[in-house]
Amino acid sequence: MDSSSPETGRPRIFITGASGCIGHYILELLLQTNRYELFLLLRHPEKLRLPVQDNPQVHILLGGLGDSDQYADLLPTMDMAILTAAAWGGEPDYVYKTNVDDNLHVLSLLDPQRCQQVIYFSTASILNQQSQPLPEAAQLGTDYIRSKYNCHQRLPELAIYDKVTTVFPTLVFGGDKDKPYSFISAGLQDVTKWIGLIRFFKADAGFHFAHAQDIATVVNYLLEHPSQAGYREFVLGNPPLSADQAVQQTCDYLGKRIWFQIPLYFWLADVLITLFRVQMAPWDYFCLQYRHFVYKGTVNPATFAMEPYCSTMADLLRVHGIAEG
Numbered sequence: 331m332d333s334s335s336p337e338t339g340r341p342r343i344f345i346t347g348a349s350g351c352i353g354h355y356i357l358e359l360l361l362q363t364n365r366y367e368l369f370l371l372l373r374h375p376e377k378l379r380l381p382v383q384d385n386p387q388v389h390i391l392l393g394g395l396g397d398s399d400q401y402a403d404l405l406p407t408m409d410m411a412i413l414t415a416a417a418w419g420g421e422p423d424y425v426y427k428t429n430v431d432d433n434l435h436v437l438s439l440l441d442p443q444r445c446q447q448v449i450y451f452s453t454a455s456i457l458n459q460q461s462q463p464l465p466e467a468a469q470l471g472t473d474y475i476r477s478k479y480n481c482h483q484r485l486p487e488l489a490i491y492d493k494v495t496t497v498f499p500t501l502v503f504g505g506d507k508d509k510p511y512s513f514i515s516a517g518l519q520d521v522t523k524w525i526g527l528i529r530f531f532k533a534d535a536g537f538h539f540a541h542a543q544d545i546a547t548v549v550n551y552l553l554e555h556p557s558q559a560g561y562r563e564f565v566l567g568n569p570p571l572s573a574d575q576a577v578q579q580t581c582d583y584l585g586k587r588i589w590f591q592i593p594l595y596f597w598l599a600d601v602l603i604t605l606f607r608v609q610m611a612p613w614d615y616f617c618l619q620y621r622h623f624v625y626k627g628t629v630n631p632a633t634f635a636m637e638p639y640c641s642t643m644a645d646l647l648r649v650h651g652i653a654e655g
Contacts, residue, residue: 340367340387341446343553344408346395346436347415349377352451352502354509355546356412361387363550369408371395371415379508395432398439406441410553411448413437422473429477434484442490447556449549450485453478454498454538454565454625461498461565461626470612485561492560495552497545500567500628503646504542512542518650522584529581532574532591535621538567538628541640541649547631567628568641579643585655596621 343360347353348370358380360366367387372378373394382388393400395415413436417428437448456467456479468479485491503518505511521528545566552564571579574591581588596618610618617623631638640646648654 340365341409342367342369342407344369344371344405344411344440346371346413347451348372349374349510350414351504351510351512351515352499352542352545353414354378354380355504355542356414356549357382358509359546359550361385366410369404371398371401373397377510379510395428395436398432398436402439405436405439406444408440409444409446411436411440411445412451412549412553413448414451416451416474416478418474425473426477426480429474430481430484433481434488437485437488437490437494440490442493445490445493447553448490448494449552450494450496452482452496452498454500454567454623456482457498457565457625459622459624459626461563466616466620470616472611472613475613493557494561495557496561496563497549497552498563498565498625499545500538500540500565500623500625502540502542502545503640503650504545509542515650518647519652522580522647522652525577525580525584525586529577529586529588530591531577531594533594534596535573536570536624537573537576538565538570538624539646540567540630541646543639544568544631544641547636547639548629548634551631551634551636565625565628566630567625568630568638569628570624571643576643580647583644583647583654584652 343366345353345357345368348357349372360368369389369391371391371393375390375392391401398405413433417425419425440448453475455475456464458464463479463482467475471479482496485494485496501514502512503515505515548566578588630641632641640649
């Protein structure tokens, strides 16, 4: 793509990770607004399920995050950027390079004078319950989580830091016939198969969830409302649910009664882990002890006076095609 091509009059947005679950929802919504010229960095364009090939608003840039130098002349012409791409697994050096070095390099190629806003996707796993950095994420986290923690810590080094909005998704659901399913959505049918047994247990735990459609709605709102006070952060999620609330709401939707519940004591899990010599990664064991992955000040479309697409367990089950009982 020739960065010296005539301006279309539309703001230019550089997007990574458009072929992922969240990326598909963001791209679809931005196309519907018909306001932007979109530049998609894609290593495998064939994974993009939305019909954009003949859309004059969309430009496909071949390559991954590590290939950004190919577009060193184009990136300074961007008015905004949305960085969702990440390495979830693989060799530790590859994960670190992709999630830290390559993301920071892309950010360094943007022009702070022209670029109005960057929306950078991190993960809520690196935060504590006060929505502040969680030291254990850096010490015990998976390669993915540690690399995300490290990149977040290094954002202040960037010349464009004041234009950055970091978003921290919680548990992400999403996917349909036109979009890839998130990892957790792909297993949702299995949860409903086991709810007949799960409903008889109580667990002291908590979490948030967010549907990718609602994440896209918030991202679009943030694009239209840049920060007036420099760097900012948002944790993306619906109000917190306890594990027991999630089970109750699922049972209500499926028409299953809860006759009694047996408390699941986590000290018992420790005994069983020791007794049966279960091998657990340090992060898995930390999560078992921490249990309440809830955050202060989460945001969703309702926060900005917009209608959420999926705000309850019933909504979640319904949009995934699970029949009501």
